Amino acid sequence: MADRPTAELVRDLSAQLSTLVRQELELARLELTDKGKHAGKGLGLFGAGGLLAFLGLATLIGAAVAGLDTAVATWLAFVIVGSVLLAVAGIAALIGKKETSAAMPPAPERTIAEAKDDVRYTKEHAQEARR
DSSP states (O other), X not given: OTTSOHHXXXXXXHHHHHHHXXXXXXXXXXXXXXXXHHHHHHHHHHHHHHHHHHHHHHHHHHHHHHHHHTTSOHHHHHHXXXXXXXXXXXXXXXXXXXXXXXXXXXXXXXXXXXXXXXXXXXXXXXXXXXX
């Protein structure tokens, strides 16, 4: 390697760096595409599940109010069922917030780590070449 002219070494370095950047960008694109596909499917299924749960819950709420109406006044049955629903909604919101926080950041972490390794490797070899 020491026998090669500096101009040739710089030309090779430029070509290799260009190839490396293109490969890292392609890896990032593929990684983000894969994450996007999974997120899209997950959100669609989550939405469908939410709609079905809403309909089922609405039916059960009606049944709960009708059942309580036999023991207490109608207005009191609605207050009791509504209060329970608000408590459950609060708990669900707190759990949802925790789960959403765990999914962050939605970055191409593997690509970033590889790019950092490439930079470190390039710096080390550039220092060796100067010696």
